[in-house]
Every structure is written in C-alpha cells, then in structure tokens.
Amino acid sequence: MTTPIKDLNLEGKVAVITGGGGVICSVMSKALAMKGVKTAILDLKKENADKVADEIREQYGTKSIGIAANVLDKSSLEAAKKEINEKLGSIDYLINGAGGNAPTATSKVEKIEPSDMEHLEDTFFGLELEGFEKTFDLNFKGTLIPTLVFARDMVKKQRGGIVNISSMNSYRPLTKIPAYSASKAAINNFTQWLAVHFAKTGVRVNAIAPGFLLTNQNRFLLVDEKTGESTARGKKIINGTPMERYGTPEELTGTLVFLLSDWSEFITGIVVPVDGGFSAYSGV
Structure with missing residues (x-):
C-alpha cells in the first residue's frame, strides 16, 4: 500500500514577510494568501505595507496586516511581533525578503584596465565604505535580526519554516557589486548554519537564490x-x-510555497536556484 501524498498544510498559518511592500515580496505574500496563509506585511514605509495588505484582503479574503518596521532595528521588530501576535496569532513562517544594493557600493568599471590608473575612483578604490556597509547591513543583518525576533514563536512550538532570499550573486559574484555579492554569500552560509542549529526544533531554514529579475x-x-x-x-x-x-517574481512563488509546506518537511539547509539555467551555463 502506497503512502498518500501529504497536503500542503498551509491554510491558517501566519507568515511574516519583510520587505513585503516591494515588487518581489508583495507577489510572494499574495501567493501565500492564495493558499490561506495569514500574512503580516512588513516594510519601512507603512503606506507600502498597507497597500499590499489591503490588496490581499480584497483579492483573496485572507487576513493580512501592514506594519511599518525597520529590519535593522530590533526594537522596531519586537513591536511588530507584538502586534502580529495580537492580531494574527503565533508566527509559523518568516520570509526574509528585505534587501538591495546601493550605487555607492557599485564600481563604475568591471575590471581595472591599464588606462584606468589615472581614474581609480571609477574602480574598487572608489567604492564608498558607507555604501558598502549599508548594503551589507541591509542584506545580512536585515536577515539576521528579524530571525532573532520572529523565529522565537516557531522554536517554542517546535514547528515552522524560514525562507531567506539569496541571489545567484552568492555563487558567482558579479562584477561591479562586491558588497551585494558578499552579503548574499553570507546569507547562504547563515541559512546552512541556522538549519543545523534549529534541526531538532522542527523549524526548517532554507533559501531561494533568484536569477536575474528587473x-x-x-x-x-x-x-x-x-x-x-x-x-x-x-x-x-x-x-x-x-x-x-x-525571470518574474511570480516564478519564485512555487519554490516558496513548496519550501514552507509539509511537502518539504525533510528539507532544510538548502539554497534553491531559480535562475533560468544561469548557474548551469558556462557561456559556451
């Protein structure tokens, strides 16, 4: 006798989505709402979070709230958690989607040429430390700090799922954007470390590495x-x-739903490329 395939088992769960007012994470939030997940949309700008939450309630009829929160401010996130627990209940899932790059952490040229010796400000040497720190903090600390706050509910009830948003830059660093590439590589390492640390708690930790989206x-x-x-x-x-x-944001949602659902309950510590074959191609 074959064992029947498990249900996704997502309906009624509570998910926190950081960066939820952005293009990619708003689509992810709506994909979860379609499966009956109650969503807390966190964004630095309250109006962006509220807009997505309003759309979710109108389109899918599932509970959703918008909350202004700063992923680099632990007290801000703790206040958000209190509101989430009061309005939606205990947290089951966390999607760490807040992130980005900065022009000041981006070199103007891809490689230093002999002709660049008089214009080193266009190369690695022209990167602003402030921009590098801002990018690294937003991507890495912006994943670390929300996890410190929101994963507590999951660990206490010994069940839950965390999905971090990495990038193909984490595997193959692109020219011009060293801070972004390094911070996403750090997210991969943190994902694996935390997956091992949480392994006996019933909380699974995975990541998605998107290819190139505009x-x-x-x-x-x-x-x-x-x-x-x-x-x-x-x-x-x-x-x-x-x-x-x-790629499109919608093309990330199948992987997201799978990683959070009971269909992947023996999967933890992986980073899934969703990249149109970029990671498989040598260019020849």
Missing part, C-alpha cells in the same frame, strides 16, 4: 535610462541565461 535596485545597471534598451551589462546577463530572458 527590480528598482538593479534597473539602473541593466536598462539605459535614455533609450530604454538593454545596457551592455544587461545583454551579458541575457546571453548568460539559457532561457534568454529575465
């Missing part, structure tokens, strides 16, 4: 503002992606 953070690098055409860098990305296109 976002507010990278548009200035990939699209020419004047013509609307792909930059040379944008063309390289498309040529390096076997599916020859950018």
Whole structure:
C-alpha cells in the first residue's frame, strides 16, 4: 500500500514577510494568501505595507496586516511581533525578503584596465565604505535580526519554516557589486548554519537564490535610462541565461510555497536556484 501524498498544510498559518511592500515580496505574500496563509506585511514605509495588505484582503479574503518596521532595528521588530501576535496569532513562517544594493557600493568599471590608473575612483578604490556597509547591513543583518525576533514563536512550538532570499550573486559574484555579492554569500552560509542549529526544533531554514529579475535596485545597471534598451551589462546577463530572458517574481512563488509546506518537511539547509539555467551555463 502506497503512502498518500501529504497536503500542503498551509491554510491558517501566519507568515511574516519583510520587505513585503516591494515588487518581489508583495507577489510572494499574495501567493501565500492564495493558499490561506495569514500574512503580516512588513516594510519601512507603512503606506507600502498597507497597500499590499489591503490588496490581499480584497483579492483573496485572507487576513493580512501592514506594519511599518525597520529590519535593522530590533526594537522596531519586537513591536511588530507584538502586534502580529495580537492580531494574527503565533508566527509559523518568516520570509526574509528585505534587501538591495546601493550605487555607492557599485564600481563604475568591471575590471581595472591599464588606462584606468589615472581614474581609480571609477574602480574598487572608489567604492564608498558607507555604501558598502549599508548594503551589507541591509542584506545580512536585515536577515539576521528579524530571525532573532520572529523565529522565537516557531522554536517554542517546535514547528515552522524560514525562507531567506539569496541571489545567484552568492555563487558567482558579479562584477561591479562586491558588497551585494558578499552579503548574499553570507546569507547562504547563515541559512546552512541556522538549519543545523534549529534541526531538532522542527523549524526548517532554507533559501531561494533568484536569477536575474528587473527590480528598482538593479534597473539602473541593466536598462539605459535614455533609450530604454538593454545596457551592455544587461545583454551579458541575457546571453548568460539559457532561457534568454529575465525571470518574474511570480516564478519564485512555487519554490516558496513548496519550501514552507509539509511537502518539504525533510528539507532544510538548502539554497534553491531559480535562475533560468544561469548557474548551469558556462557561456559556451
């Protein structure tokens, strides 16, 4: 006799989504709401969080609240947790989606050429430490601190799931953006470490590594503002992606739902590429 396939078992659960007012995480939040998950949308801007929560309630009829919170401010997150527990209940899932890059942590050139010796400010040497710290803090500490706050509920009831948002930059660092690549690599390591640390608590920790999506953070690098055409860098990305296109936020949601559901209850400590084949392609 074969064992019947388990149900997803998501309905009625409570999920916290950081960066929930953004394009990618708002789509993720709605995907969970479609499965009956109650969602707490956290964003630095209250109006962005409220907008997504309002849309979720109107479109899917599931409970959702918008909360202003700063992922780098523990007291802000603790206040958010109190509100979530009062309005939605104990937390079951955490999606660490807040993140981004900064122009001041981005070099103007990909490689130092002999002709650059008189203009080293356009290279690695022109990166601003403040921009590097801002990017690293937002991506890594912005994953660490929310986990410190919101994972407590899961550990106490010995069940739950955390999904961190990494990037293909974590495996193959891209030119120009050392801070972003390094911070996403740190998220991979933290995901594995925490998965082992939580292994006996029933709380699973995994990550998704998206390939290339057009976002507010990278548009200035990939699209020419004047013509609307792909930059040379944008063309390289498309040529390096076997599916020859950018991904969409919706294409991340199947992996998200799977990793949180009972279908993956023996899966922890992995980073799943959702990248159109980028990680498999040598360029030849």
